[in-house]
Amino acid sequence: MSETQKNYDVVIVGGGPAGLSAALVLARARRKVAVVRGGPARNAPSRHMHGFLTRDGMAPSELIETGVAEAASVGAELVDDFVAEVENHGDTADFTVRLTGGPRLRTRKLLVTTGLRDELPELPGVREQWGTDVLGCPYCDGYEVRDQPIAVLGGSEPGALARAVHLALMLPQWSRDLTFFPHTMTLSDADRARLDARGVRVVDGEVARLAVTDGRVRGVELVDGSAVARTAVFVATTFIPNNRVLADLRCELDDGGWVRVDAFGRTSVDGVWAAGNVTNPAANVIASTAAGSGAAMMINADLVEAEVASAVEAAAVGAR
Numbered sequence: 001m002s003e004t005q006k007n008y009d010v011v012i013v014g015g016g017p018a019g020l021s022a023a024l025v026l027a028r029a030r031r032k033v034a035v036v037r038g039g040p041a042r043n044a045p046s047r048h049m050h051g052f053l054t055r056d057g058m059a060p061s062e063l064i065e066t067g068v069a070e071a072a073s074v075g076a077e078l079v080d081d082f083v084a085e086v087e088n089h090g091d092t093a094d095f096t097v098r099l100t101g102g103p104r105l106r107t108r109k110l111l112v113t114t115g116l117r118d119e120l121p122e123l124p125g126v127r128e129q130w131g132t133d134v135l136g137c138p139y140c141d142g143y144e145v146r147d148q149p150i151a152v153l154g155g156s157e158p159g160a161l162a163r164a165v166h167l168a169l170m171l172p173q174w175s176r177d178l179t180f181f182p183h184t185m186t187l188s189d190a191d192r193a194r195l196d197a198r199g200v201r202v203v204d205g206e207v208a209r210l211a212v213t214d215g216r217v218r219g220v221e222l223v224d225g226s227a228v229a230r231t232a233v234f235v236a237t238t239f240i241p242n243n244r245v246l247a248d249l250r251c252e253l254d255d256g257g258w259v260r261v262d263a264f265g266r267t268s269v270d271g272v273w274a275a276g277n278v279t280n281p282a283a284n285v286i287a288s289t290a291a292g293s294g295a296a297m298m299i300n301a302d303l304v305e306a307e308v309a310s311a312v313e314a315a316a317v318g319a320r
Contacts, residue, residue, distance in 0.1 A: 005104045008032045010299055011097050013083050013245055014113035016041045017285050018276030018292030020067035022111055025296035027076040031303070034077045034105055036097065042115050042277065043285070045131030050140050052286045063285070079105075086110065086245055088269070095271065108271070108306075109299050112245050112259075113292060115277040119238035121155040121183070125210030125217065126235065133217045134210070134233045138167065140284065142174035145232040149177045151220050152200075153207065153235045154185040161185045163236035168200050171234065179228055181220055183207045203228055239281040246274060265295035273299055 010026050012019045015037030026033045043049060043060040050056050055063060068078055081099040088095055097105040118136065120126050126134055135141040152168040154161065165187075168180040179201045187195075187202065195202055205226070210233060211219040219229040241257045252260045252268035258279060261267055265275040275295040276288035283291060 005096075005106055006034070008034050008077075008105060008107045009303060010034075010109045010111060010296075011036065011095070011105050011107035012111045012113060013086075013097070014038060014115060014242075014276070014278070015064070015068070015078065016113060016115055016276060016288065017063065017067065018115075018288040018295075019111070019113035020064070020071050021289045021292035022113065022275065022296035022299075023071040023076040024067070024074065025293050026300060027071060027074040029296075029300045030075075031300060033071075033075075034079055034107075035071065036079045036081055036083055036099065036105075038082050038114070042117065043131070046140075047132065048144075049285050050143065051284060052289075060285075083245055086249060088249055088271075108303065110249075110272050111265070111292075111295055111299060112272065112274045112278060113276045113288075114242040114245060115288075116242055116281055117240050119240055121153060121235055123153075123207055123209055125212045126153075126233075129210065129212060129217055129233070132215075133231065134235060136235060136237050137284070138170050138174060138234070142171065146174045147177070148175055148231045149229060150175045150179070151228070151230040151233045152178065152180045153220070153233055154181060154183040155236065160236050160238065161187075161191075165191050165195070167234050167236055168195055169198050172198050172200065179203055179220075179230065181205075181207050181222075181228075239277075241278050241281070243278060246272070246278070263294075264298040265291060266298065 009031040010033050012023055012035045015035050019035055023033050023035045046060055048057050049060050081102050083097055084100045085098040086095055095107050095110050154164045171178050181203050206223045208221045208223045210217050211221050217233055219227045221227045243257050246259045249269050249272055259267055259274045261274050261279050265273040267274055273295050275291040277283055
């Protein structure tokens with residue numbers, strides 16, 4: 001073995017909840033595992049995460065730090081680097097992961113948990129307040145802004161209208177003081193009727209910016225100079241899968257770029273698995289954690305089957 005290469009049973013690309021959950025399961029199964037952590041988690045801007053039983057209100061950074069410590073404590077290796085390229089060695093279902101720095105990682109199985117990125121409306125104040133009082137998920141943050149004056153902001157990206165209307169129809173469960181800003185969207189009469197029936201006020205006109213004072217959203221300003229006081233804003237973000245590694249390996253993707261997997265994360269390429277938001281944009285933290293755990297158990301089962309087959313073959317050869 002080259003001094004610049006290290007061998008593993010499983011290399012996990014992505015160090016968020018799905019990847020760390022898988023690393024913990026596999027390392028506890030006595031597998032040699034490396035996690036290439038890459039950049040920050042999708043929810044890094046958020047101060048707290050919610051809806052995760054026993055972890056409600058924990059900071060995302062604390063969850064990651066705890067997960068890293070737990071995985072490392074049972075032997076998983078954490079690599080703070082980025083993947084430059086993955087080489088598939090064909091019929092052997094064996095891979096070499098080349099990093100931007102550090103050694104090459106040779107692995108029998110590959111699990112990709114690289115998540116997604118949120119594409120936000122390009123309006124002043126949106127990106128700056130993202131994760132504090134500009135939000136995307138009512139189940140994650142609706143309770144924290146309950147009974148406040150809330151805005152739902154539309155956009156111009158194809159498909160965003162349906163998601164924005166869906167948000168606006170959901171949010172009255174958390175606050176009755178709700179205003180929908182179509183922005184550059186054109187609402188149908190049917191959508192207006194549905195919003196009106198739900199008690200959602202619609203303010204037409206192009207949005208200019210979010211008014212922010214002392215680090216907090218204070219309202220929504222329109223191009224015509226009018227403004228509506230609000231203290232929280234929900235936006236229907238565009239989800240973009242971080243699928244480069246999967247695409248380079250020629251895993252089957254759907255029309256939106258999401259990798260096709262079975263119930264346990266197996267892709268169309270032998271030896272390659274995927275879990276978390278890179279497969280499912282609707283998965284929250286607890287769902288991604290569970291997906292990583294499930295994928296890990298099936299990866300280990302695959303490794304066991306290969307080892308049994310190899311041992312049986314070796315025994316047959318020795319008996320001749």
